[in-house]
Amino acid sequence: MAPAENPAFWPLTLIVFLPALVAAGLSLPIFPKAREEIIRWITFATTAIVFLLSLWVAVPQFFGTAGAGQFVVGQPEMQGVVKLPWIESFGIEYLLGVDGISLPLVVLTTFISMLAIAASWPIKKHVKAYHVLFLLLETGMLGVFVSLDFFLFYVFWEVMLLPMYFLIGVWGGPRREYAAIKFFLYTLFGSVLMLIAILMLYFTSDVRLLSDEQLIATHVVQPAVAAQEISSIRSAESAIHTFNLMALAAVGQLPNSPFAATTVWLGMSLETWAFLLLLIGFVIKVPVVPVHTWLPDAHVEAPTPISMILAGVLLKLGGYGILRICYPICPGAGLSLAWLVCGLGVVSMVYGAFAALAQTDFKRMVAYSSVSHMGYVMLGLGVWSAVGGQEYRWDFWAQGVNGAMFQMLAHGISSAGMFFMVGVLYDRVHHRNLNEFGGIFSKMPVYSGLAIAVFFAGLGLPGLCGFIGEVLVTLSSWNYSRMLAVISAFTVILTAAYILWAIQRVYLGAEYRGPHEDALKPITPRELSIATPLVFLAILFGVAPQILFQYVTPSVNQQVETLANWTRDVHDGARKMIVAEAEQKLSDGHDVARGVQSMSDEIASRWAQD
Amino acid sequence: MTPELNAGTLLNDLFIDTVSISVPLFRPELCFVATIVLLLLCRMLPLLRYVDSGGIALGGVCFAAWFAYVDFIGIGNQVGESLLSTSAMRQELFGGLLVFDSFTAFLRLVLAGFLILYIILTKLSGIPDREDGADFYSLVLGSSLGMCLMVSANNLLMVFMAVEMASVPSYVLAGMLKGRPASSEAALKYAVYGAGTAGVMLYGISLISGVLGTLVFPDISVEISRVLAAGGTSGSTMVLCLGGLMLSVGLAFKLSAVPFHFWCPDVFEGAAAEVGAFLSVASKAAAVALLVRVAFAFSMPESGAAVGMSGNLAALADSRHFVVYVIGLLAAVTCTFGNLAAYGQTNMKRLLAYSTIAHAGYLMMAVAAAVAMVTISPEGARDAVTAVAFYLATYLFMNLGAFGIVALLRNRLKSEEISAYAGLIRVNPGVVVAMAVVLVSLIGLPPLAGFVAKFLVFSSLVDAITTGAESPLMLSLLAIGGLNTVISLFYYLRVLKVMTFDPIPEDRVSEPFPFVSISGAMITGLVIPVVVFGVFWSGLYAAAHLAGAIAS
Structure with missing residues (x-):
């Protein structure tokens, strides 16, 4: 779908990339470095515009419009989905969208960013570089919240690191260098584990396992040309891997989920390993004891606005990742x-x-x-x-x-x-x-x-x-x-x-x-x-x-209900079946006592196998 | 083959083979040769002495690049028509000594493209000076000629000759800075190491040929499976293993893989940064390509000969297992050692030397994955070779950029110590941003090309794990690769830290070059592809995928 045809393309794209665009403009050498006040105001205006844009998407009634690309409150599905091919040989897409989980976080990010820039007026050192890096950071944060493609998600996740490193390392307090490298190192360690998990999930996934309805609901196929794309998926001979987060979740929740069926190492399934690797990546960001030690250092050394961003937004990325990625894609591991x-x-x-x-x-x-x-x-x-x-x-x-x-x-x-x-x-x-x-x-x-x-x-x-x-x-x-x-x-x-x-x-x-x-x-x-x-x-x-x-x-x-149904149908479904079979035998059997006996034996033996 | 040996027909066949098949596909190499002759001629004739040797070299290389490009496009079209059948793409040249396929074409294009940028860079950075120009460029081109042969070698004898042809001029290049003891020391060290490993490699080749009775790559796998399947005497297996290990010594030297890496930091530190750029990009690319060729020769069943030889095929699995483990272990050790050793460096060129050692490790991981998957999942093997090709293409821009910045800064700062770069951001933000892009790409962070390269390497490892090709080794390689990425963060970032956080040293001799200049444009030209191929890598991936077709 060409950008112009999809009315949702511009709001989300602009929200994510406007800061980076302005950063690129500011960093041009033609822009006078000495005009600090102008740089501050341009940056503030950018963050304010991005905030207004996110409000325009989130709260249409403020603007008296109900156009395309604006959020419909109460509708649980992904909205404003933008889908463009990016790297076709890997099925990587420029796939953006918001739902009730990500949209409030997007608005929070734009809001805190705007306030943080207002709080940056006391910054006197290298004003231009500071604001350029800050805007890049904002792009990274917003990109993480709106990406629905795992590769894209990872790219944005990593894009945040370098600006943050410099923002702490150059403008921070006395031990800034130590704090900056510690932050970078912890997060990079987590993200390398995440990358491994992403690759494992990607190479095990197969969208052919999904039903037609699921293919449409997870935006694997374009609704406009659904029939054609579905038939090409159905006729494929080898597995079609995907980075689409919604499709990965759908595959992970299948009764015959390939993630649960594959054993990787130490007798644990790929699902468990992926969950653990992703969890480590995310809890480092949250942060959780015992991988929290970067946080006090980073906070103490970072300048005030960066602390606001760190606490206000960056920590939320971890929680968002767990909610959006860990649980839906690896429900079995999530449960256990x-x-x-x-x-x-x-x-x-x-x-x-x-x-x-x-x-x-x-x-x-x-x-x-x-x-x-x-x-x-x-x-x-x-x-x-x-x-x-x-x-x-x-x-x-x-x-x-x-x-x-x-x-x-x-x-x-x-x-x-x-x-x-x-x-x-x-x-x-x-x-x-x-x-x-x-x-x-x-x-x-x-x-x-x-x-x-x-x-x-x-x-x-x-x-x-x-x-x-x-x-x-x-x-x-x-x-x-x-x-x-x-x-x-x-x-x-x-x-x-x-x-x-x-x-x-x-x-x-x-x-x-x-x-x-x-x-x-x-x-x-x-x-x-x-x-x-x-x-x-x-x-x-x-x-x-x-x-x-x-x-x-x-x-x-909706997500919790889906996962609860998954627990009932898929996870416990097998056990239910055993009980039902035994009950069937019981009602058919002539000897009630023998039936009861066989039923309990059966259950005991099958549960022991579990 | 006809039974009667008529000298006339033989010569005729040879003539036809050479002129109508081989030479047209050998045009880039011929361009190098012609340019070398031209450079040396110009030196002899008094009138032509004033012609700029860099210009001649650039012209010759541009022709070579054009021919390499034409060949690559040609093979691309051919593949498109023949629906990915490999037989149509493989063309043996000069009686089977060389092979022309998509891999050759891709890497030759990479090498020629590198040389264009490289010669421009050397013109800007002023090494070589006017006196040395003709020598320098003829050595570079001579070495590149050897590298082109390495890339297309199809015979163990050719392997040796190509390696020597690439190495000997580099020994001289390392000693190019006349009057500097460090430079002479580097050259001597390099030459002694090179001679030693070449001897070992030659011995290994003779052992292998003694057991197998052949030196030609396509026959090697057939012969190995025959020897191994026959059970043979334990002696022949032993000799084969020994020969293989000795051969890998020579390759490891070219790859600067641990434990044959000792020359690398010293040579890089002693030689000019420009020479370091040449060795770290072109020489590495050729060495990795040669490794791919040799590894496949020892592990990939020949498609035509394999019919009805299933028992022998199983025997080939042992050979493949051996190759995978040798490459995999070398990769793990090389990568880890390179990254750990880089941590303590204070000289920028030394740091980059250890960085290239580490990157050789990542590249070898992908080669190991490719060999592991070669029969189980040819598509996976192809993707792994694609990762190698992609990595080499992006590595060109990253490392040439890094060395280029080092060289240009050296001209102004008169130093290559990391501490000399302190506070550079206040004087020259453009250079620092360029350096940041290059180094961050070397770490492998998105959205830069280095990340995509690393992503492809890791994905080929994961692919091997999920298809069950040598899973335990691949799993450990994946873990080691991931851990190394984190370790490498330290030393690359330290350079950036010095450039940005640290105050300007008071004894700085001169100011660095203004970024708005030809040199700045050159650096920008090297850095932009690093960003572009990090975001829009479909095209480059497709080209590399074509090169990877040799595996499927």
């Missing part, structure tokens, strides 16, 4: 390794909270709070409670995944806000020692009020955005494992402890105890204009979570 994902989540939650309690560096404390909060996301994604006794109830599970999604979005707002608030103080007094603050409230009352609101949102106070996600995740995990639910509920106390203690040491108290006391000027209008939207959204999403849930829930529920 649910304990691993949940366990990692709870460990991070508790560890992050205790570590945050122990910090004296304000920013490091906020960084560890991110580890703790992202633990909730992991727990929510992991609860595979589709089996409740004999029933396949997916509503508890869906509650957890919805909670995890909400937690990601809420954390995007609150953590970006917290890092910004720390940055405002750091810009003035140039230190972050928690024990050398105090009395900020009396010196900067407006700032302190906003900051405390943001920190309370992070704490998870009811009525603010942090509460909803945590409570949903905790409730749903009760059905999966009571112990994990209890632990995660208790973690809230730890969270409250470190946040309240930090607020007490920084904002309250009689007097300021650190250096540069005279620099504590009230908040500037620019800072106020960044902080206010964050606080506003933190309150809005806390009071009216429905605003986000109307996007998230349909898509999440």
Whole structure:
């Protein structure tokens, strides 16, 4: 389909590539390096336009239009799908689309990017290079959220690394080089594992296994020429591999899934290996204990706007990857390794909270709070409670995944806000020692009020955005494992402890105890204009979570329901069949006692084989 | 073959074979020869002494590239018509000493294309100077001629001759910087190593020919399967293994594979950066191509002869197993060692030397995968050879770019130490961005060409794993390759770190060249393909896929 024919082509393409395009323009030598103010405004305008574009897609009613390429709320399927051939010999496509899972994250990304550029005004060093790299980073982040082709996804995933490396390494704090290389190394390690998993899945996949309806639903074939393309797929003699994420998911959920049937190494199936490799790649980004150690370093050394991006967007990529890729493509491994994902989540939650309690560096404390909060996301994604006794109830599970999604979005707002608030103080007094603050409230009352609101949102106070996600995740995990639910509920106390203690040491108290006391000027209008939207959204999403849930829930529920049905039909279907056969024998048999005996024998022997 | 041996008909047949079949497909090589003669002639005649030797060389190489291009397009059309039948594409030249097929055509095009860029680069960077020009270019062309023969070798004797023909001029090239002890040392070291390994290789070839009674590639697999299937004396198997290992010593030297890599860092450090570029790109490409040819000769059943020889085919599996393991183990060791050793380097050329060693390792992984799949999945083997060809084509731009930047910076900074590049971004952002693109591509990050090359290598390994061709070895190669990618990040990024993060040293002698210049345009011209082939690689892949047809 030519670009012009598909009205959805331009919105998503522009959202992703406009920043890169502007970056390319800015980097041209003809652009005067000295005109820093112009570069700042051009970059800000770009991020603002991209934000507006994403809003245009997400909230058509703001713009009074309902054109093609705009999102229809409540419809769970992929929308605005753009499909163009890219590398035909590998079946790699330029395949973009959004659904209720990715769209809110796209809007979050564009929003936080815009605020981060506004927060970049204090950056004085190499302004041009900074903004060019920032825009490239934005392209990478948005590309990951909208790509539906695994190769394309991987390309965008890696495109983020280099700009981030330089943004931390050049504009960071004293130990910036160490932090930058550590970030790069951890992520690259994860992405190499991911690449291996991608290749394994690709070479085992075969779209010929899918039904005609599935081929159309997963956008393997163009709807316009479906019959023709399907017939060519049907007549193919050898396997047709695919990078299409939706098709891979459909193949992975088949009863005769080739991923589950292939044994790779150590007697474990390809599905399990792929799940593990992908999971490692994603949890490094989340990050999860024990691969979280890059995060505190990167956060502490990164400049404030980059910390906002790191916490607000980059961490979400991991959670998004698990939800979008790991579970749908490798459901069998997801089910059998649910304990691993949940366990990692709870460990991070508790560890992050205790570590945050122990910090004296304000920013490091906020960084560890991110580890703790992202633990909730992991727990929510992991609860595979589709089996409740004999029933396949997916509503508890869906509650957890919805909670995890909400937690990601809420954390995007609150953590970006917290890092910004720390940055405002750091810009003035140039230190972050928690024990050398105090009395900020009396010196900067407006700032302190906003900051405390943001920190309370992070704490998870009811009525603010942090509460909803945590409570949903905790409730749903009760059905999966009571112990994990209890632990995660208790973690809230730890969270409250470190946040309240930090607020007490920084904002309250009689007097300021650190250096540069005279620099504590009230908040500037620019800072106020960044902080206010964050606080506003933190309150809005806390009071009216429905605003986000109307996007998230349909898509999440559909995916969870599909996977729950998969658990019932495919995973447990085999066992059901044994029971049904035995029951049949029982009713046919003359000797009831013998029938019962044979049935239990049969079950015992077949289960032993399992 | 006719029983009566008439000298007249023999000569006639030879004439027909040479003139009507071989020579038309040998035009690029003839262009090299003619250019060499022209260069040397110009030196002799006083009037022509003022003709620029670089210009002559460039002209000759352009002709060669044109012919190579025509041949490649021709074979492409031929393949298109004959629906991928391999027999139509294989053309033995000069009585079976050389073979012309799509692989030859592709790599000859790569070599000729490289030479065009290379000669322009040397004109810009000023090595060789006017005095040495004729010598330098005739040596380069002579060596390239040897490389073209390596690429198309079809006979073990030809293998030896081609390797020597490519090596001997490079020994002289390494010592080109007269009056520099390091350069002379490099040349001597290179020559001694080269002579030693050549001797071992020749001995290996004689052992193999003694057991098999043939030197011709298509016959080797037949003879091996016959010898192995016959059970033979254990002595003949032993001698074959020994011969194979000795042959691989000579190839490993050309590939700078561990443990025959010791010459590489010293030569690269001692010789001019331009010579390093030549050795790391052209010499490596030819060596890898030769490895593919030799490995296939020892493992690929000859399609015509294999009929009705199923027992012998099974015997060939042992030979294939041996070849795969030798190449695979060399690849693993080479890749890991190269990356680990590069970590400690302070000299940019030395670092790039270890980087080329590591990349030879990645390339050999794909060769191992190709050999492993050659009977189980010919399509997979073809894809693996495609990966090799693609890798070599992109490697040309990456490494020529890297060495080109090193050479041009050397002219201004008078140093090739990494520390001399400190803070270059403040003075000359264009060069640093170009270097960043090249180095990041060497790491293998998208959206650059180096990533695609690595992606193809890894995908051929995964393909081998999923088809069950030597899975355990391929799995470990995949793991080692992945781990090495992460390790390599350190040292490539360190160069970028020095260029961008570090402050400008106070004792810097002169400013680097302005990026808006011919040199800058040259660098840009080398870097743009690295980006373009990283995003739009369909065309290059199709060409490489054509070259890979030798495997199916």
